[in-house]
Amino acid sequence: MNESMNFSLITSEIFLLCALCVIMIVDLFQRDKERVLTFTLTQASLIVLFVLGFNSLGAERIISFDGHWVTDELATVLKLSIYAITFLALFYARSFISHRNLMRGEYYLLTLFSVLGMMIMVSANSFLVVYLGLELLSLSLYALVALQRDSSVASESAVKYFVMGGLASGFILYGVSLIYGATGSLLIADVAKHFSENSIGLVGQFGLVFIVIGLSFKFGAVPFHMWLPDIYHGAPSSITAFIASVPKIAAFGMTMRLLSEAFGQSISQWASMILIVALLSVILGNVIAVSQNNLKRLLAYSAIAHIGYFLLGVVPGTQESFSAAMYYIIVYALMTLAGFGIVIFMSSENKEYQKVTDLRGLGRYHPWYALLFSIVMISMAGIPPFIGFWPKLEIFRNLIINGYVVEAIVAIAFSVVGLFYYLRVVKEMYFAEAVDAPEISSSRSLKIAISVNCLLLLFLGLLPDSIYQYCLTAFNLMG
Amino acid sequence: MIDKLPILSLLIWLPIIGALLVIFGSGQKHKGATQWLALITAGATFFLSIWALFEFDSTRYLMQFVEDEPWIESLNIRYSLGVDGFSYPLIVLTSLMTLIVVISSWNNVSNRISHYLAGFLIMGGLMNGVFAATDAILFYVFWEAMLVPMFLIIGIWGGPNRIYATLKFFIYTFFGSVFLLIALIYLGMQAGSFDILAMQQLVMPELDIQKLIFFAFLIAFAVKVPMWPVHTWLPDAHVQAPTGGSVILAAIMLKMGTYGFIRFMLPIVPDASMAMADFMIVLSLIAVGYIGLVALAQKDMKKLVAYSSIAHMGFVTLGLFISFSLVAGKHIDAAIMGIQGGLVQMISHGFISGALFLCIGVLYDRMHSREIADYGGVVNTMPRFAMFFMLFSMANSGLPGTSGFVGEFLVIIASLQVNFWIAAFAGLTLILAAAYSLWMYKRVMFGEIANEQVASLKDLVSRETIVMIILAVMVLAFGLYPAPLLDIMQPSVEHLIDCNLVSKLSPEGMCS
Numbered sequence: 001m002n003e004s005m006n007f008s009l010i011t012s013e014i015f016l017l018c019a020l021c022v023i024m025i026v027d028l029f030q031r032d033k034e035r036v037l038t039f040t041l042t043q044a045s046l047i048v049l050f051v052l053g054f055n056s057l058g059a060e061r062i063i064s065f066d067g068h069w070v071t072d073e074l075a076t077v078l079k080l081s082i083y084a085i086t087f088l089a090l091f092y093a094r095s096f097i098s099h100r101n102l103m104r105g106e107y108y109l110l111t112l113f114s115v116l117g118m119m120i121m122v123s124a125n126s127f128l129v130v131y132l133g134l135e136l137l138s139l140s141l142y143a144l145v146a147l148q149r150d151s152s153v154a155s156e157s158a159v160k161y162f163v164m165g166g167l168a169s170g171f172i173l174y175g176v177s178l179i180y181g182a183t184g185s186l187l188i189a190d191v192a193k194h195f196s197e198n199s200i201g202l203v204g205q206f207g208l209v210f211i212v213i214g215l216s217f218k219f220g221a222v223p224f225h226m227w228l229p230d231i232y233h234g235a236p237s238s239i240t241a242f243i244a245s246v247p248k249i250a251a252f253g254m255t256m257r258l259l260s261e262a263f264g265q266s267i268s269q270w271a272s273m274i275l276i277v278a279l280l281s282v283i284l285g286n287v288i289a290v291s292q293n294n295l296k297r298l299l300a301y302s303a304i305a306h307i308g309y310f311l312l313g314v315v316p317g318t319q320e321s322f323s324a325a326m327y328y329i330i331v332y333a334l335m336t337l338a339g340f341g342i343v344i345f346m347s348s349e350n351k352e353y354q355k356v357t358d359l360r361g362l363g364r365y366h367p368w369y370a371l372l373f374s375i376v377m378i379s380m381a382g383i384p385p386f387i388g389f390w391p392k393l394e395i396f397r398n399l400i401i402n403g404y405v406v407e408a409i410v411a412i413a414f415s416v417v418g419l420f421y422y423l424r425v426v427k428e429m430y431f432a433e434a435v436d437a438p439e440i441s442s443s444r445s446l447k448i449a450i451s452v453n454c455l456l457l458l459f460l461g462l463l464p465d466s467i468y469q470y471c472l473t474a475f476n477l478m479g
Numbered sequence: 480m481i482d483k484l485p486i487l488s489l490l491i492w493l494p495i496i497g498a499l500l501v502i503f504g505s506g507q508k509h510k511g512a513t514q515w516l517a518l519i520t521a522g523a524t525f526f527l528s529i530w531a532l533f534e535f536d537s538t539r540y541l542m543q544f545v546e547d548e549p550w551i552e553s554l555n556i557r558y559s560l561g562v563d564g565f566s567y568p569l570i571v572l573t574s575l576m577t578l579i580v581v582i583s584s585w586n587n588v589s590n591r592i593s594h595y596l597a598g599f600l601i602m603g604g605l606m607n608g609v610f611a612a613t614d615a616i617l618f619y620v621f622w623e624a625m626l627v628p629m630f631l632i633i634g635i636w637g638g639p640n641r642i643y644a645t646l647k648f649f650i651y652t653f654f655g656s657v658f659l660l661i662a663l664i665y666l667g668m669q670a671g672s673f674d675i676l677a678m679q680q681l682v683m684p685e686l687d688i689q690k691l692i693f694f695a696f697l698i699a700f701a702v703k704v705p706m707w708p709v710h711t712w713l714p715d716a717h718v719q720a721p722t723g724g725s726v727i728l729a730a731i732m733l734k735m736g737t738y739g740f741i742r743f744m745l746p747i748v749p750d751a752s753m754a755m756a757d758f759m760i761v762l763s764l765i766a767v768g769y770i771g772l773v774a775l776a777q778k779d780m781k782k783l784v785a786y787s788s789i790a791h792m793g794f795v796t797l798g799l800f801i802s803f804s805l806v807a808g809k810h811i812d813a814a815i816m817g818i819q820g821g822l823v824q825m826i827s828h829g830f831i832s833g834a835l836f837l838c839i840g841v842l843y844d845r846m847h848s849r850e851i852a853d854y855g856g857v858v859n860t861m862p863r864f865a866m867f868f869m870l871f872s873m874a875n876s877g878l879p880g881t882s883g884f885v886g887e888f889l890v891i892i893a894s895l896q897v898n899f900w901i902a903a904f905a906g907l908t909l910i911l912a913a914a915y916s917l918w919m920y921k922r923v924m925f926g927e928i929a930n931e932q933v934a935s936l937k938d939l940v941s942r943e944t945i946v947m948i949i950l951a952v953m954v955l956a957f958g959l960y961p962a963p964l965l966d967i968m969q970p971s972v973e974h975l976i977d978c979n980l981v982s983k984l985s986p987e988g989m990c991s
Binding site for chain 2: 363364367378383384385389390393394396397400401405408409412413415416419420423426427430431432464465468469472
C-alpha cells in the first residue's frame with residue numbers, strides 16, 4: 001500500500017517528540033536533585049511507546065510520505081526492542097549518574113532524542129531519511145558521552161567518538177550521493193527498481209562500498225573498530241551500556257533498509273565484503289579480548305566479536321538468515337546491557353570499577369550476584385541453555401544451509417577462544433581468593449534491574465521462541 | 480500408575496528443583512537441613528529410576544517412556560525424551576552415583592556445602608537429560624549445560640592447581656562439542672528434523688560427507704571418552720577435582736563419549752565408521768597398552784586411577800569398533816558380544832572407578848595426601864577399608880567374579896574372532912592393569928607402618944562403610960550374574976547391528 005501524508009502512521013514519533021518537549025519544560029522547573037519526575041515521565045513515555053508499538057504488531061506494510069517512510073513488521077519489532085532495552089538501561093543509569101554529577105535532565109532528554117533518531121532510522125524508506133535518523137541518533141550520543149564535562153577521559157572519548165562518527169557519516173553520505181548520481185533517486189524502492197533493471201555499474205559499486213564502510217564504522221567491525229574500545233572504556237559506564245546495546249539494533253534496521261532492500265539484487269557484491277569484515281571481527285575481537293584486564297575493554301572487544309557473528313548472519317542474504325541476524329542483535333543488546341550492567345553495579349559511589357580482578361570474592365560474599373554475572377558471561381559465550389546460544393545456533397545453521405561451512409567452522413572455533421575470556425571473569429568471581437568483600441552498589445532499583453536482566457537471559461534461553469518468532473514474522477517467515 | 484507419570488522428565492527436573500531448594504531454601508546456616516534435603520532429593524531420584532526399571536520392557540528395542548512436546552516450534556526442535564537398552568542403565572547409574580556422592584560428602588565438605596550439593600544435583604539432572612534426550616539439539620543443550628556445574632565444582636572445591644585444570648577441562652570439551660554442533664545442524668538439515676531416530680534413518684550416499692561427519696563426532700566424543708591422544712585434560716581434572724567431582728567425572732561423564740558413539744556415530748555414519756574402524760581400533764589399543772604403562776609410572780594415586788580409566792575406556796571403544804569387522808564377516812553373535820562387552824564395561828567401570836576415587840578420597844580426608852609414597856602399612860590401621868580397597872583394586876584389574884572381568888572378557892572373546900593378535904594384545908594388557916592396580920595397593924596398604932600419620936589413621940565410619948558396601952555389592956553382583964544387565968541391552972544391541980550397522984550409502988538393506 002502506498003499512502004502519502006498519513007500522519008496516523010507516525011503517531012509514535014509525534015508522541016515522542018511532544019513528550020520530549022513536555023519533559024524538557026518540566027525539567028526546567030524542577031528543583032529536585034534526583035529528577036524523580038523527569039525520570040518517571042521518561043519511563044512513562046517509553047511505556048506508552050511500547051504499548052502503541054505493541055498494538056500495531058501484525059499490521060500490513062504501508063509506505064507513506066511519498067515513499068520516504070515505511071511502517072512494517074520489521075520496524076515495529078525493532079522499535080519495540082529499542083523501547084524495552086532503553087527502559088531497562090535507564091534503570092541501570094539512575095543511581096550511577098546521581099553519584100557522578102550527571103543527574104541532569106539532559107541525560108534523559110538526550111536518551112529520548114536518540115530513541116527518536118533510532119525510530120526514524122528503522123522506519124526510513126529513503127536514503128535521506130535514514131541519514132536524518134542516523135544523525136539525530138549520533139549527535140545525541142556524542143553529547144551523552146560528553147556529558148561528564150569534568151572527566152578528561154570522557155571528554156577525550158567524546159571527541160574521538162565525534163570525529164570517528166562524523167567520518168563514518170561522511171562515508172555513508174558520500175556513498176548515498178554516488179547512488180543518487182547513478183540512479184537519480186533517493187527512495188529505496190526506486191533504487192532497488194533501478195538496480196534490478198540495470199546492472200550496478202561502477203558508480204553504483206563505488207557507492208555501495210562507501211555505504212558498507214560507513215555501516216562497518218558504525219557497528220565497529222574490524223578493520224573499522226579502532227574507536228570502539230576507547231569510547232566504550234572512556235564513556236561513563238551507564239552511557240557505555242546504552243551506546244553499546246540499543247543503537248546496534250537501529251543500525252541493524254538501517255543495514256536491512258540499505259543493503260537488503262535497496263541492494264537486494266546485488267547481494268553477491270556486498271555479501272563478500274561483509275563476509276571479510278565479519279570474519280575479521282570474529283577473529284580479532286575474540287583474540288584481543290583474551291589479553292584485556294579491564295572489564296570494559298574486555299566487553300568492548302567481545303562486542304566486536306559479537307558484531308562479527310551478527311554480520312555473518314547477514315552474509316547469506318536470505319530472509320531466514322536476516323531474521324537470525326535480527327535475533328542475534330536483539331539478544332546481543334540484552335546481553336551487552338547486562339555485561340556493562342555489571343560494571344555499573346560494581347562501581348560504588350566514589351570508585352569507578354575497572355579491573356576484572358576487582359570481581360574477586362564476589363562468589364563468596366555476594367553469591368547471588370556472582371551467579372547472575374556468571375549467567376551473563378556463560379550466555380555471551382554461547383553455552384546453552386542460556387539465550388546467547390540460540391541466535392548463534394541460528395546463525396551457524398543459516399551459514400551451513402547456504403554453503404558457508406568453512407566460515408561457520410572458523411567462527412565457531414573462535415567462539416572457543418571467546419569462552420576462555422568469559423570464563424576468566426567467572427574464574428575471578430568464584431575461584432580466586434579474596435582478601436575482603438568487593439564493594440557493590442546499594443541502589444535497589446539497580447539491584448532489581450540487574451536481576452531482571454540476567455534472569456531474562458536464562459528464561460528467554462529456556463523459551464527461545466518468545467523472541468525469535470517476532471524476528472521471523474518481521475521477515476514474513478511465520479505461517 | 481507409573482506409565483502415567485512423565486518419568487524421564489521427573490528424573491531430569493526433580494534433582495534440579497531439589498538443587499534450587501537447597502540453594503535458596505535452607506542456605507548455609509542450616510547445614511543439616513541442607514544435607515537432608517539433598518539426600519532426600521537424590522534418594523527420590525534414584526528410587527524413581529529403580530521403580531521405572533521394573534516397568535522397563537527389556538524385550539523391545541524401541542524408545543520407552545517416550546515424551547514428546549513441541550519446544551521451539553520455529554526451529555522444529557522438540558522436547559522429546561525416550562530411553563532404550565543403551566541409555567536406561569546409564570540413567571540408573573547416574574542416579575545412583577549422584578546419591579553416593581551426596582552421602583560421601585556428608586562431613587567432608589565444609590566450605591559452602593549447600594552450593595556443593597546443589598552443583599551435584601543439577602549435574603545429575605542434566606546428565607540424565609543427556610542420556611534421555613532423543614532430540615539432537617536437546618541432547619546438545621544438556622551436553623553443554625552439564626559442563627558448567629562441573630567447571631564450578633572443580634574450580635571452587637578443587638586442589639591447588641584447580642583453576643588451570645578446570646579451564647582446561649571446560650575448553651577441551653567445549654572445543655570438541657562445537658564440531659558436534661555443526662554436524663548436528665547439517666544432519667538436522669538433511670533429515671528435516673532434529674530427531675535422532677530420523678537422523679539414523681538418513682541415507683547418506685557420499686562416503687566423503689560421512690567421513691566429515693564422522694570426524695566431527697570423533698572430535699566431540701573422543702575428547703569426552705577420552706581417547707588417546709586427546710586425553711590430557713583428564714588426569715589434570717581428576718587430580719584437582721574434589722572427591723565427588725572425580726567420582727562423577729569417572730563414573731558418568733566419560734561414559735557420555737562412548738554413549739555418543741553408540742547413539743550418533745555408529746548408526747548415523749556406519750560406512751565411515753566401518754572405513755575408519757581399524758584406525759579406531761589402533762587408537763583403542765594404544766589407550767589400553769600405552770596408557771596402561773603410563774599408569775604404572777604414576778606416583779599420585781588419583782592420577783594412576785585416572786590413567787587406568789583411560790585404559791579401561793579403551794576396551795569400550797575396542798568393543799564398539801571391532802564389531803564392524805565381525806558384522807562384515809557374518810559373526811553376528813560375536814559382534815553382539817563385542818558391543819555388549821563395551822556396554823557392560825561402561826557400567827562396570829562406572830562402579831569401579833567411582834569406588835576407587837572414593838577410596839582415595841577416604842585416605843585423602845585423613846592424610847591430605849595423594850602421594851603413594853606417603854603411605855604404607857595402612858592395612859594395619861584400617862582393616863575394613865583394606866578389604867573394600869582390595870576388592871575394587873582386584874575389580875580394576877579384571878579379576879573373574881567382579882564386574883570388571885565381564886566386559887573385558889566379552890570384548891577379548893569378540894576380538895579373537897577378528898584377529899588373534901588384537902585379542903592377544905588386549906589380553907596381555909590385562910596384566911598391566913593387574914600390575915598398576917595391585918602394585919599401588921601393595922605400596923599403599925602393605926608393609927610396615929610408614930609414618931606416624933598412618934599409625935593414627937581411623938578406620939571407616941559407618942557412612943563411608945555404607946557407600947562402600949553399596950558399590951561392592953554392585954561390583955560383585957554384576958560380576959557373578961551379569962545376565963540382567965545383558966538382557967536389558969540385548970534388543971537394543973541386536974537392533975543396532977541389524978538395522979544401523981548396515982550400509983547407508985543406498986537405501987537398500989536399511990530397516991524402515
